[in-house]
Amino acid sequence: MATAPEAYYLGFDFSTQQLKVIVIDEQLRVIHENHVNFDKELPEFRTQGGVNIHKDRLTVTSPVLMWIKALDMILAKMKSSGFNFSRVKALSGAGQQHGSVYWNDGASLILQNLPSDVPLHQALKSCFSVNNSPVWMDSSTGEQCSSLEEAVGGAQKLVEITGSRAYERFTGNQIAKIYSQNPEVYAQTERISLVSSFAASLFLGAYARIDYSDGSGMNLLHIREKTWSSACLDACAPGLEKKLGIPVPCSKILGSVSPYYVKRYGFNPNCKVVAFTGDNPASLAGMRLAEGDIAISLGTSDTLFLWIREPKPALDGHILCSPMETNAYMALLCFKNGSLMREKIRDELASGSWEEFSKTLTSTPAGNNGNIGFYYDVMEIIPEVVGIHRFDSQNNSVPSFSKEVEIRALIEGQFMLKRLHAEMLGYKILPTTRILATGGASHNKEILQVLSDVFSAPVYTIDTANSACLGSAYRAIHGVPTPPQKIHGT
Known part of the structure; x- marks a missing residue:
């Protein structure tokens, strides 16, 4: 009787300058690597080092569609190389910490019904209320940081709740800035993702939840209770908890890959998506x-x-x-x-x-x-x-x-x-x-x-050249429980 082919596990890293993927087998051996460099391979987005630095020199963003088009490209590269997606049992990934993505009203319906004959970046081009995502290099939210610390009772109190004092790059302060400067944009935002949960959403065909580890880099999560801090949420923007969703453990299986990937690339429909996390936590796993x-x-x-x-x-x-x-x-x-x-x-x-x-x-x-x-x-x-x-x-x-x-x-x-x-x-x-x-x-x-x-x-x-990417692949295999071996005669 022929044995089943060995399973593969994918780890993605949506980093600042490029998208990377590593594939490992059940013995943790790396069997495939690929990448897309944003500046070189996606010049139409005019990034330098994967970002756009604005005139004030404080505001730093990256185009959301650039990340999505990079995913189109890297999967196409893998397919053209003959990679067998049907053997992938699970995947996970990492995203640059503190970056945030803002989904338009109605985007979830589009995400759930992706036509397999259309590239992902074309199908999702109207799905974002903010087209250029603030990233970790942004330092334009000093006013919001001061307001957050004051609202919760000082910097030390914020540290005790969230693990960090208020930082300009942290997502809560970035959300507060958008709400303050563009309340109509905030109002039409259906969901707010981190880069990590945004990337996971692309594979799920549904909004992926934010994991505890990446969520604790937002100045919003109560790190001991593993829930959003109502004091921090209220200090940033109204109705924020609904827009963020409920956070989940880092090893959580979020679901199976969207039918889009089954039809377009030949993924196994039972391929599991394990919660994505931030690049620093993924590096810890990779090491x-x-x-x-x-x-x-x-x-x-x-x-x-x-x-x-x-x-x-x-x-x-x-x-x-x-x-x-x-x-x-x-x-x-x-x-x-x-x-x-x-x-x-x-x-x-x-x-x-x-x-x-x-x-x-x-x-x-x-x-x-x-x-x-x-x-x-x-x-x-x-x-x-x-x-x-x-x-x-x-x-x-x-x-x-x-x-x-x-x-x-x-x-x-x-x-x-x-x-x-x-x-x-x-x-x-x-x-x-x-x-x-x-x-x-x-x-x-x-x-x-x-x-x-x-x-x-x-x-x-x-x-540790690719520790976040490798750590994501490890987390994919760690997140999927191994079925018990059948004992002969039972």
């Missing part, structure tokens, strides 16, 4: 973080992803619901002064040579004999400070260090600050803790040794 683990990207800026069981929301950093476990959380910390600061000190004190920098770093002992420094070439996010601040072993401020002390003070100071803020958010180092490092500085073993010393944990390097 396979376990409880107690840390992922750290040592790039232009430094970013920490943390798995937290008992969060302590603070004004600095973000607490999001975990994309992997309903009762867990992830924390996100971002520091502007990352590799650019390290490179500046390298150029000034090590002749621009990483080899010399590393040799000098290892010439001083761990702990730097009590000397410590904090180095901020540009205004930092956490904490909000700029400049270079040096302290000797007696905690006295000093104007300078020797070259050897300066280099170790820089690296130890950067990592000590990260550990401090991680623990302030509730992170606890466990005996099983691993640090997964990526980014440019992760190639420097001497810097990684300091990272290991400061966190008292082993450090491993990983490649």
